[in-house]
Amino acid sequence: MIYEPSAIAVVIFFIxxxxxxxxxxxxxxxxxxxxxxxxxxxxxxxxVNGVAFAGDYLSAASFLGICGMIAFYGYDGFLYSIGxxxxxxxxxxxxxEPMKRLGKFTFADALDAKFQSRGIKLAAGISTLAVSIFYxxxxxxxxxxLVRPLLGFPHWVGVVIVGAVVIIIVVTAGMVSTTWVQFxxxxxxxxxxxxxxVMILNRGFQSExxxxxxxxxxxxxxxxxxxxxxxxTPIFEAxxxxxxxxxxxxxxxxxxxxVFTQYEFDTADGRQTWxxxxxxxxxxANGDIFVNGQLKGDKKGEPELHSVGHIFxxxxxxxxxxxxxxxxxxxxxxxxVVVLWGNxxxxxxxxxxxxxxxxxxxxxSQVLRPGEHPRFKGIRSDDPIDKLNFLSLMLALxxxxxxxxxxxxxxxxxxxxxxxxxxxxxxxxxxxxxYVLTLYLGLxxxxxGWMDVTTSNMxxxxxxxxxxxxxxxVISAIAFTTVLGTVSGLILASAGAVTHDLVISFFxxxxxxxxxxxxxxxxxxxxxxxxxxxxILFEDLNVSYLVGWAFSVAASANLPSLIMLLFWKRTTSQxxxxxxxVGMVSSLGWILLSADTFAKVYGLPAEDALTPxxxxxxxxxxxxxxxxxxxxxMTDGTATSDGTGGQPAV
Amino acid sequence: METRNARIGMVLFGVYLxxxxxxxxxxxxxxxxxxxxxxxxxxxxxxxxxxxxxxALLLALLYGWLCREDGPNSxxxxxxxxxx
Numbered sequence: 001m002i003y004e005p006s007a008i009a010v011v012i013f014f015i016x017x018x019x020x021x022x023x024x025x026x027x028x029x030x031x032x033x034x035x036x037x038x039x040x041x042x043x044x045x046x047x048v049n050g051v052a053f054a055g056d057y058l059s060a061a062s063f064l065g066i067c068g069m070i071a072f073y074g075y076d077g078f079l080y081s082i083g084x085x086x087x088x089x090x091x092x093x094x095x096x097e098p099m100k101r102l103g104k105f106t107f108a109d110a111l112d113a114k115f116q117s118r119g120i121k122l123a124a125g126i127s128t129l130a131v132s133i134f135y136x137x138x139x140x141x142x143x144x145x146l147v148r149p150l151l152g153f154p155h156w157v158g159v160v161i162v163g164a165v166v167i168i169i170v171v172t173a174g175m176v177s178t179t180w181v182q183f184x185x186x187x188x189x190x191x192x193x194x195x196x197x198v199m200i201l202n203r204g205f206q207s208e209x210x211x212x213x214x215x216x217x218x219x220x221x222x223x224x225x226x227x228x229x230x231x232x233t234p235i236f237e238a239x240x241x242x243x244x245x246x247x248x249x250x251x252x253x254x255x256x257x258x259v260f261t262q263y264e265f266d267t268a269d270g271r272q273t274w275x276x277x278x279x280x281x282x283x284x285a286n287g288d289i290f291v292n293g294q295l296k297g298d299k300k301g302e303p304e305l306h307s308v309g310h311i312f313x314x315x316x317x318x319x320x321x322x323x324x325x326x327x328x329x330x331x332x333x334x335x336x337v338v339v340l341w342g343n344x345x346x347x348x349x350x351x352x353x354x355x356x357x358x359x360x361x362x363x364x365s366q367v368l369r370p371g372e373h374p375r376f377k378g379i380r381s382d383d384p385i386d387k388l389n390f391l392s393l394m395l396a397l398x399x400x401x402x403x404x405x406x407x408x409x410x411x412x413x414x415x416x417x418x419x420x421x422x423x424x425x426x427x428x429x430x431x432x433x434x435y436v437l438t439l440y441l442g443l444x445x446x447x448x449g450w451m452d453v454t455t456s457n458m459x460x461x462x463x464x465x466x467x468x469x470x471x472x473x474v475i476s477a478i479a480f481t482t483v484l485g486t487v488s489g490l491i492l493a494s495a496g497a498v499t500h501d502l503v504i505s506f507f508x509x510x511x512x513x514x515x516x517x518x519x520x521x522x523x524x525x526x527x528x529x530x531x532x533x534x535x536i537l538f539e540d541l542n543v544s545y546l547v548g549w550a551f552s553v554a555a556s557a558n559l560p561s562l563i564m565l566l567f568w569k570r571t572t573s574q575x576x577x578x579x580x581x582v583g584m585v586s587s588l589g590w591i592l593l594s595a596d597t598f599a600k601v602y603g604l605p606a607e608d609a610l611t612p613x614x615x616x617x618x619x620x621x622x623x624x625x626x627x628x629x630x631x632x633x634m635t636d637g638t639a640t641s642d643g644t645g646g647q648p649a650v
Numbered sequence: 651m652e653t654r655n656a657r658i659g660m661v662l663f664g665v666y667l668x669x670x671x672x673x674x675x676x677x678x679x680x681x682x683x684x685x686x687x688x689x690x691x692x693x694x695x696x697x698x699x700x701x702x703x704x705x706a707l708l709l710a711l712l713y714g715w716l717c718r719e720d721g722p723n724s725x726x727x728x729x730x731x732x733x734x
Contacts, residue, residue, distance in 0.1 A: 075695055082673070082699050089666045091705055093659035093713065331691020369685045370695055371676050379681045387678045394674045421717060425710045432703045439696070567655075 004300055004410035009473035015541040016477040017165060018616035020181055020484060027180060028172035028481075036518040037174035038105045038496050039412040046419040050426020052179045053410055055186030057084075057401070057427070058434060059135075059486040059547065060142030063189065063479055066435075067463070068456030070442020071309070072340065074367035077442055081435035083394050085402025086429065086599060090559075092424040095402045098566050099411045102422040106493075108501040109409045111561055111580075115573035118506050123580040125501030127557040128405040130584060131550055133495045133530065136487060143483045145457045150476045156536045160270040162480075163532035165398070166487045169512030170495070170524045174517070175413055178488040181237040183484040184454025188478050190430050193437045196475070199467050201329055208310035210276060211339065211359070214449055215306040219250070219260065221273040229519055241346040248275060256293050261358045265337070276339075278358035278455060285351035305357070307462075309451035312337040312361045321610050326440075330462050333443060338577075340367070341453050356452045383567045389613035393548065396617030400551030403558035406486075487531065491524050498523035549591050552616050556587035560624035568632075575632030583624035590616035655717045662709045669705055673698050 035041055040152040044052070062084065096576030103110035108124030140159050147158025151534060169177050177297040202549040210218035219232060228353045231370060235257060242249065248260045261274035292304035307568070315335035324332060340360045347353055366372060371379045375393075378386025401407060445451060445463035452458050464475035499520040503509050538546075560583060561576040591597060594616070595609035658674050676698075684695040 078696075078699055079677070082670075082702055085703055085706055086670045089663060089670075091707065092710055093663040093666075097655060097659075327689065327692055330693075330696055331689075334687070334691045334693065365685065365693070368693055368696060369681070371681050379678050391674060392675075398670065418717070421714060425714045428710045430708050431705055436700060436703055439699075498694050643724070 003152070004470055004639055006082075006473065008469055009476060012554060013150060013477045013480065016481055020184070021165065021168060021480060023180055023184070024169045024172045024177035029103065034513045034520075036176060036421050037517045037520060038492070038500075039409075040175040040179050042413060042415050043518030044413040046414055046423040047181050047426055048179065049410060049414050049419070049423035051186040051430055052182040052413075053186070053407070054180030054186070054190065054430040054434065055482075055485040056410060057407060057431060057486075058482065060146075060479065060483050062140050062434075062438070064142055064145070064457045064460055065138075065218040065483050066438045066545065067442045067445060068459040069373065070439060071084045071445035071451060071459035071463075072456045073373040074362075074443075074446070075342070075370050075439075076373035078435075078439050079370060079376065079394070080397065081438050083397025085432050088424070088428045091402040091407065092211055092421070092428065094566070095408070095562060096411060096420045096424050097417040099225045099408055100414075100417045102491065103408075103412060103414060103608075104404070105409070105500050106496045107405045108497065108505075110364065110408075111565060112505075112573075114565070116575075117577070118508075118571055120575045121501040121505035123495040123577045124558070124561075127283040127553075127580050127584050128497035128501070129494055129527075130588070131554045132405055133178065133427055133527070133534070134546060134553060135404070135550040136527075136531040137534045137538050138550075139487050139490070140531050141538055142457065143480065143487075143537060144539060145455070146461070146476060146479055146483070147459070149458065150473075150480070154541050159532055159535040162483055162487060163528050163535070164482055166398070166491060167525055167528040168480040168595050169484065169488050170491050170528070171521045174520070175409075175492060178485075178492055179410075179413055181481070181488060182485040185478065186430060189482055190434050190437075192475060192478055192610050193434055193441060196444070196464060196467070197437045197440040197473070198469075200440055200463075201326065202323045202597065203444075203467075204324045205311050205332060205336065205447055206316055206320050207312070207314040207318065208449070209312060210274060211308075211310050214310060216279075216307060216308075217258065217277040218358070219275040221262075221275060223346045241348055241354075242309075245344065245356070247278060247358065250275075259290075259356055259358070261360075263359070263361050266359070276359040276361070277354050280354050280356050281305060281454065282348075282352050298492050305453055306357050306451050308339070308341055308357075308453045309446055309448050311447050312339050322610075329440065329443075330368060333447075336364040337361050338367050338446060340365055341451075343453075355454075360541040367443075385612050388598040388618060389615050392615035392618035395621060396548070396552040396555050396615060398451075399555035399559045399621055403554040404559075405554075405561065406548075409496060410489075427504040442545065443550065460608050462630065474562060491527050491531070494522040494527040495520040498527075543548070548615070552591065552620070553584060553587045555617055556620035557581075557584035559583075560628050564625065564628050564632075568629075569633055570636055571628065572632040572635045574635040575628040575630075579624045579628035584629040585621055586623055587616045587620040590620060593611050658713060658716050662713050666706065666709055669702060673702055 049535060066077045066080050070157045099110050102113035102386060106632040107128060108121050125589035126215050143162035146160040147153050148155055169181055174202055211571055231253055232250040235251055237243055246261060248262060250258055252258055259278040261278055263276050264273045266272060279292055291303050292307050297303050304350035313336060323334055340362045341357050342360050343355055343357045345353060345355050370376060376390060379390050440458055441463060445459040448463050448466040450462040450466040452462060460478060461472060461476045499516055503519055504511055522613050557580050560579045564571045591612050593610040594614040595606040596614040599606040600603040684693065686694045688694060688697060
């Protein structure tokens with residue numbers, strides 16, 4: 001798809017960035033002490049903090065990833081919404097108040113409150129860094145993805161812009177500016193998603209049939225062949241890459257090849273058979289890119305892949321539903337047939353690689369049920385291992401939220417436990433509302449006619465584009481500030497861990513208040529630079545995939561210690577250190593050896609993977625608990641540590 | 651007061667865990683159930699999913715309301731300095 005950067009989009013984008021930076025400089029003058037830098041003096045009003053929770057939490061993965069997944073596969077993306085929100089229940093009911101009571105600056109503070117152990121600080125500090133950096137990569141990649149169509153810059157420029165802006169935000173005023181940026185972004189994101197949803201419901205659904213309006217051709221069998229026999233000449237290949245595919249190829253009158261898939265359905269007048277046009281993207285050995293057989297253009301009007309996303313038929317043969325209600329939206333879709341798109345990669349004899357994007361007309365009842373996305377197909381299989389993979393993911397989502405360091409530090413920006421509680425409730429309300437909207441946004445995008453068949457990450461901004469250029473500009477700018485808000489939180493969490501957990505507590509370096517802030521600023525710049533580099537290196541990695549990693553590692557490394565510290569009196573510092581390390585290493589190791597990583601990161605066959613399923617949570621979270629209990633029982637009696645206790649075991 | 655809030659939290663957590671666990675287990679072991687349409691045209695997957703989000707909010711509000719009696723929480727006496 002060709003994206004034309006528009007003047008409006010560029011202007012709105014820079015207004016957003018300007019406001020964000022202006023806010024940071026303004027607030028920066030007020031936050032000079034370390035208490036101000038790391039925890040905004042603990043003076044953020046609970047309501048603001050609650051919305052900032054939403055701004056912190058609703059990352060590019062939530063907005064771009066979930067909407068895109070729903071737009072391409074249906075209901076399954078919503079499972080992430082449900083899991084991500086459920087995690088907040090753990091945060092509110094179990095973790096919020098003790099975190100506030102026990103800690104001061106970092107998550108490690110709370111873990112260590114009872115023991116004063118350098119080992120705990122080291123282990124928790126490292127796990128904070130590991131989780132935050134994992135979480136940073138998809139945010140930075142998301143920024144690059146967004147900037148390309150919006151401003152016409154290449155990927156790396158987007159990553160560098162985000163990195164630079166965020167470093168400025170974090171360095172000028174730390175938690176104070178970060179909080180207000182997140183508040184701004186959280187409110188805008190939720191408000192404009194609501195606006196989009198209302199517009200989707202007002203627009204209703206239109207039936208586009210075979211997608212002629214989108215430029216997709218179709219052949220009705222047998223009538224079209226009988227009436228115009230010269231129009232389509234079949235291409236047969238007994239062997240070669242096309243031989244074993246479901247694709248039917250024809251040469252049209254102009255001599256160009258076209259690829260089709262067959263679709264049969266029953267109507268009141270009997271059975272109909274249609275050939276629906278697929279799209280091809282070919283990368284030649286010399287790097288030239290061809291779309292649908294023609295050299296790809298880079299301007300409007302030149303050859304490009306057609307944008308997609310249409311409804312084949314509506315219930316009762318209707319053409320247009322008119323405005324729909326929040327429930328009739330689903331009941332209409334349930335009875336419709338929606339065209340989803342599959343893809344298959346073929347390697348040609350001349351060294352070129354072709355991806356065929358083909359139409360999959362799918363009944364609405366299937367679009368709206370779980371288990372259509374490849375990652376969730378397992379729930380329909382009879383193999384218990386596949387079901388375990390699903391259970392494992394849902395467990396990691398449930399346990400992950402309350403273990404994310406950048407979320408946990410937000411408990412230190414309010415004045416007391418009651419405010420921590422109230423702001424979590426506000427956070428749950430805004431985040432929950434947003435997640436309800438994701439289902440409408442995703443399904444609205446699915447049927448908007450504006451989807452880019454090659455990437456699901458752009459679904460939400462393109463949905464806005466289908467409503468108008470202004471909205472596209474605003475939504476893209478919001479998505480961009482979404483990245484800013486989350487990235488600032490992550491960098492601040494990392495800087496806090498470096499300063500307090502590693503430099504001050506572990507290495508025992510005494511720092512004056514202003515030196516602490518200086519070290520933290522330095523750490524922010526370094527972590528920001530690392531994030532920029534990783535964001536450029538991992539350009540091609542799926543955004544939501546990496547977030548899943550971060551949740552699994554966070555849940556496995558941090559949650560067991562956090563929970564046991566609160567509920568089991570015999571927990572020892574050694575137990576905590578062991579649990580953090582074992583949870584972190586085992587979940588990371590599992591991920592690196594899993595089929596998903598083999599296929600998507602290393603490019604190796606998925607069958608060679610060493611783990612039975614891809615999601616580690618269901619094994620490594622209990623493993624963390626077991627380790628903690630076992631080590632604590634072994635070291636019981638030495639729990640009253642004198643400040644040197646606990647082995648820095650890495 | 652601290653234990654009272656924690657106790658309320660655990661009870662509500664248990665309630666939500668049952669709801670969430672039910673959702674996950676039905677999805678995993680009886681996905682066809684999720685295709686049933688208790689309200690004409692709207693399947694259980696959507697209703698249960700929305701229900702979970704609404705339930706989270708209701709339980710959160712209930713928790714906030716039950717804990718309210720503490721008043722402004724000046725638990726400074728109980729807090730320990732985490733850092734050095």
